[in-house]
Amino acid sequence: MRYSKAFIPTLKEVPKDATTPSHVLLLRGGFVRMVGAGIYEMLPLGRRVLSKIERTVRREMDDAGAQEVLMPALLPAEYFQETGRYDSFGGALFRLKDRKGAEYNLGPTHEEIITDMVRRDVKSYRQLPLNLYQIQMKFRDEPRPRAGILRCREFLMKDAYSFDVDEAHALESYAVMREAYHRIFKQLGLDYRVVAADSGAMGGSTSAEFQVLVQTGEDSLVVCSSCDYAANVEVAETTLPTDASSADETPDATKVHTPGVGSIADVVAFLTPTLPGISPARMLKSLLYTADERVVMAVVRGDDDVNEIRLARALGVSEVVLASAEDVRKATGAQVGFAGPVGFEGEIVLDPAAAAVADAVIGANETDHHLAHVRHGRDFEGRVASIRMVKEGDPCPSCGAELRSFRGIEGGHVFVLGTHYSAKMGATFLDPEGEEKPLVMGCYGIGVSRLMAAAIEQHHDDDGILWPMSIAPYQVILTPLGKEAGPLQAAESLYDELRALGVEALLDDRAERPGVKFKDADLLGIPLRVTIGQRGLDAGMLELKRRDAKEAEKVPLAETAARVATWVTGLGGELSPRRARA
Ligand SMILES: [Zn+2]
Structure with missing residues (x-):
C-alpha cells in the first residue's frame, strides 16, 4: 500500500475521554472511530489487524475439528424465552420489535440458537461429537461502555459450542479447545495465563479463563513467579503467612x-x-x-x-x-x-x-x-476460617515461589456447560441402546476485537503501538527521505521486490519531513522499518530497524528484501502469496 493513497487519518491530539493506551492509540493511529457510546467502526488499518486475528482463530478452530457456521444477530425472542434468559439477562439484552409488534433481541451470545440448530437435525449418537463455531458481532447493552473497544456494546467474538454424548467426552472436547486456545494466544504474540475459574458441578476443572497480562485490566490476578499457577485473587488459594509476632507470653490486655x-x-x-x-x-x-x-x-x-x-x-x-x-x-x-x-x-x-x-x-x-x-x-x-485475600509476595500454593500481582484482560473463556441448555430445550439424542439422552455441551469464547485492544495494552511505548508481527496491519514500512528522486525510486523497486516475496509493505511516499514519517511509523506500530536516504544509497546500504529496537542495522541494498522477508517469518509473520498487479 502507498501511504499517499491510504486512508490513515491519524490524530495529533490525545482524544478526550480516552485514557487507556489502546483506546488512545487506536484513535490516534486512525485504526478505529467511535460511532456512538460503545459502538466503533474499523478503518482500513483496524480491519487488517482484526482480519489477522480472525484468520489465526479460524485456522486453529478448523484444525481442532470445529466447523464454521454463521448464526443471525437478530433473534426472535422465543429462543431466549424458552430458556428464561429473555428476562434473566436483564438490562444487558437489546430487545426490539418488528413492524408487526413481534419481539426480538440482538444476540449477546448464541447458546439457544446453536442448541436449536443441533436439536433439529442431530438425533443419534452416530452424529456426535460435533463442534460448531462462528465469528460474529455480539450485542450487549453495557451500563458503562468504556476503554474503547475493550468494553463496548457491539463487539466481534468467536463462539464455539461442542456437543457430546456424555461428560467424559465433553471433557475431551474441552481439552481439545483448551489446547487450540494455547496455540491461538501464542501465535497472536500475547503474554497470557490460563486462570482457573471455580470448578464446575461436574468435578475437576471445567472452566478456565485465558487472561492477557496487562497493567490496565479489569481483573485482579495473582501469578506465580516460577510455575504456571495463576488465579483470580477472589478465588486464589490462600496460604498461612509466617507469624512475625509470635510470643510465648502475652501481657494482660x-x-x-x-x-x-x-x-x-x-x-x-x-x-x-x-x-x-x-x-x-x-x-x-x-x-x-x-x-x-x-x-x-x-x-x-x-x-x-x-x-x-x-x-x-x-x-x-x-x-x-x-x-x-x-x-x-x-x-x-x-x-x-x-x-x-x-x-x-x-x-x-x-x-x-x-x-x-x-x-x-x-x-x-x-x-x-x-x-x-x-x-x-x-x-x-x-x-x-481462611478469609484473607491473597496478595503479592504470598507463597504459591503449587510450588511455594512468590506470587506476583497482575491485572488481566479476559481474552478467552472455555467452559463445560453440561446439559443446562439441552435439557431446557429438549436437545436429545438416542444412545446405542436406543435410550434418549440430553446432549452434553461446552462453550468456548474469544473476544476477537477485544484481543486487538489487549495486544496494544501489552505492546506499546510512549511513541505508539508495537504490534506483534503476526497481527501487524503491515509488516514493514519503507521510509524514503529527502527531496531527491533517488530514495523514492529505490523505495519503489524495493516495494515491488517485497511484494513479490509476499511481504506486506507500506510505502511512505508522502512528501513529508523525515521527522513526521518516523513519528507516524512509530505511532502505527509497524514492526519493521527500512529507511532509504541518498547518502546510504550512495554507499549501497539501507537502514533496517525493528520497532522495538533502539538501533538500526545497515543492510546492503541488494540483500534488503530477502532480509526483511526472513525477519518477518522469524518474528511470527506470514508471507502472503503474491498478488499479481501492475
Ligand atoms: Zn508456583
Missing part, C-alpha cells in the same frame, strides 16, 4: 487511649512510641458485615484484606455486604475504626493468620480506644 486514630496506619504511627514493635501485622482488622440479616465480624491481620467471597462461603451465605456506619455503631457501641472482637456479642470469623498473632492490638468497641496485648483463645473466641 490493656486499654489504650487512641483519640481520633481509627485506621491501621494511624494507630501504628500513634502507638509506636509507647508500644515498640507495633506493626500492621500485629494489628487485627475487624470488619462488620451483614449476612442474611445477621451482623458478623470478620477479623484479619492488619496488613491483610478480607476476601468477601471466601467470607460468604465460610458463613454459608450467597453474599456478604459491608455494614453501614450506623450498623457498626449499633453492634459495637463505637464509631467505625474502633470495632474489635473482645466483648463483641455476635458471630466472629477469624482468619488463621489473625488467629496466630499472639500479642495483638485491636479496636476496643469504644470510640477513641484500642486494646493492646490481646490473644485469640485467651481474650476472645472466634471461628477460624
Whole structure:
C-alpha cells in the first residue's frame, strides 16, 4: 500500500475521554472511530489487524475439528424465552420489535440458537461429537461502555459450542479447545495465563479463563513467579503467612487511649512510641458485615484484606455486604475504626493468620480506644476460617515461589456447560441402546476485537503501538527521505521486490519531513522499518530497524528484501502469496 493513497487519518491530539493506551492509540493511529457510546467502526488499518486475528482463530478452530457456521444477530425472542434468559439477562439484552409488534433481541451470545440448530437435525449418537463455531458481532447493552473497544456494546467474538454424548467426552472436547486456545494466544504474540475459574458441578476443572497480562485490566490476578499457577485473587488459594509476632507470653490486655486514630496506619504511627514493635501485622482488622440479616465480624491481620467471597462461603451465605456506619455503631457501641472482637456479642470469623498473632492490638468497641496485648483463645473466641485475600509476595500454593500481582484482560473463556441448555430445550439424542439422552455441551469464547485492544495494552511505548508481527496491519514500512528522486525510486523497486516475496509493505511516499514519517511509523506500530536516504544509497546500504529496537542495522541494498522477508517469518509473520498487479 502507498501511504499517499491510504486512508490513515491519524490524530495529533490525545482524544478526550480516552485514557487507556489502546483506546488512545487506536484513535490516534486512525485504526478505529467511535460511532456512538460503545459502538466503533474499523478503518482500513483496524480491519487488517482484526482480519489477522480472525484468520489465526479460524485456522486453529478448523484444525481442532470445529466447523464454521454463521448464526443471525437478530433473534426472535422465543429462543431466549424458552430458556428464561429473555428476562434473566436483564438490562444487558437489546430487545426490539418488528413492524408487526413481534419481539426480538440482538444476540449477546448464541447458546439457544446453536442448541436449536443441533436439536433439529442431530438425533443419534452416530452424529456426535460435533463442534460448531462462528465469528460474529455480539450485542450487549453495557451500563458503562468504556476503554474503547475493550468494553463496548457491539463487539466481534468467536463462539464455539461442542456437543457430546456424555461428560467424559465433553471433557475431551474441552481439552481439545483448551489446547487450540494455547496455540491461538501464542501465535497472536500475547503474554497470557490460563486462570482457573471455580470448578464446575461436574468435578475437576471445567472452566478456565485465558487472561492477557496487562497493567490496565479489569481483573485482579495473582501469578506465580516460577510455575504456571495463576488465579483470580477472589478465588486464589490462600496460604498461612509466617507469624512475625509470635510470643510465648502475652501481657494482660490493656486499654489504650487512641483519640481520633481509627485506621491501621494511624494507630501504628500513634502507638509506636509507647508500644515498640507495633506493626500492621500485629494489628487485627475487624470488619462488620451483614449476612442474611445477621451482623458478623470478620477479623484479619492488619496488613491483610478480607476476601468477601471466601467470607460468604465460610458463613454459608450467597453474599456478604459491608455494614453501614450506623450498623457498626449499633453492634459495637463505637464509631467505625474502633470495632474489635473482645466483648463483641455476635458471630466472629477469624482468619488463621489473625488467629496466630499472639500479642495483638485491636479496636476496643469504644470510640477513641484500642486494646493492646490481646490473644485469640485467651481474650476472645472466634471461628477460624481462611478469609484473607491473597496478595503479592504470598507463597504459591503449587510450588511455594512468590506470587506476583497482575491485572488481566479476559481474552478467552472455555467452559463445560453440561446439559443446562439441552435439557431446557429438549436437545436429545438416542444412545446405542436406543435410550434418549440430553446432549452434553461446552462453550468456548474469544473476544476477537477485544484481543486487538489487549495486544496494544501489552505492546506499546510512549511513541505508539508495537504490534506483534503476526497481527501487524503491515509488516514493514519503507521510509524514503529527502527531496531527491533517488530514495523514492529505490523505495519503489524495493516495494515491488517485497511484494513479490509476499511481504506486506507500506510505502511512505508522502512528501513529508523525515521527522513526521518516523513519528507516524512509530505511532502505527509497524514492526519493521527500512529507511532509504541518498547518502546510504550512495554507499549501497539501507537502514533496517525493528520497532522495538533502539538501533538500526545497515543492510546492503541488494540483500534488503530477502532480509526483511526472513525477519518477518522469524518474528511470527506470514508471507502472503503474491498478488499479481501492475
Ligand atoms: Zn508456583
